[in-house]
Amino acid sequence: MIKVYRKTATIKAEQFDGGQKRVFGYRVIPSSMIDAITGMPAYYWILINDVKPEPDDDFTVDDVEVVFEVGDWIIKEPDEIKAIKNDVFKQTYAELPVINKGIAQLIELTKQDGKSLGDMFVDYAPKQLTDADEDMISNWVHDTKNKTVLSNKLARAWLDGYQVEDENA
Numbered sequence: 001m002i003k004v005y006r007k008t009a010t011i012k013a014e015q016f017d018g019g020q021k022r023v024f025g026y027r028v029i030p031s032s033m034i035d036a037i038t039g040m041p042a043y044y045w046i047l048i049n050d051v052k053p054e055p056d057d058d059f060t061v062d063d064v065e066v067v068f069e070v071g072d073w074i075i076k077e078p079d080e081i082k083a084i085k086n087d088v089f090k091q092t093y094a095e096l097p098v099i100n101k102g103i104a105q106l107i108e109l110t111k112q113d114g115k116s117l118g119d120m121f122v123d124y125a126p127k128q129l130t131d132a133d134e135d136m137i138s139n140w141v142h143d144t145k146n147k148t149v150l151s152n153k154l155a156r157a158w159l160d161g162y163q164v165e166d167e168n169a
Contacts, residue, residue, distance in 0.1 A: 010161060011075045013093065015086070016044065018070040024081060043069050048081060097153045098163045102136025105129060107158055117158045121151070 012024070020028055023046055030041035045067045068074060068083035075082060075089075084092070099107075109126035110119060125134070140150065156162075 008160060009077070010096065011077050011093065013073050013075040013089070015073050015089075016068055016070060016083075018044075023074050024076050026081075040070070043067055046074075046081070096161050096163050097157045098165045099153065099157050100136045100140055100165050102129075102133035103140055103154065103157070104162060104164050105133045106137055107154075107162070117155060120154070120158070 014020070014023055016023065016028075018040060022028060026046035026048060028044050028046055031043045031045070033042040034040070035042045045065050048064045048066060066074065066081055066083055071086050072083045073086060073089040075084060075093075106120065106126070106129065109128050110116075113126055129137070
């Protein structure tokens with residue numbers, strides 16, 4: 001029987017806008033071929049020279065080029081860096097939800113206490129939460145703009161991971 005699986009590993013990604021000088025620490029090199037309409041390089045590339053050959057390979061790997069255009073996404077997975085067209089990237093990857101520090105603390109403490117996501121939805125409050133965390137949680141949960149979006153965001157954060165919003169932004 002065929003089963004369907006969802007890939008859950010996280011990646012780091014950056015969309016190339018033509019202005020970056022470095023991507024993941026590698027120097028961006030413009031091509032010498034110029035686009036006739038924009039006057040900009042037709043493509044760019046980075047040279048990765050830290051690729052290690054597999055033990056059973058009969059050849060040595062010197063350098064690997066990753067070639068991309070403006071608008072492409074450069075992604076870094078645990079074992080490779082590659083470029084993906086914008087439309088393919090948007091169909092394949094979803095950004096981790098951004099939540100506040102209080103919600104992040106609630107998720108972590110709830111998991112540590114062996115409780116479930118459902119417990120969190122019915123007002124489970126770990127004893128270790130600070131008053132500030134409880135205030136952040138209360139403001140976030142009681143934001144009446146769109147309850148469905150907030151509960152879906154909380155569930156995605158629980159399942160897939162999350163980013164904590166920058167308090168200074």
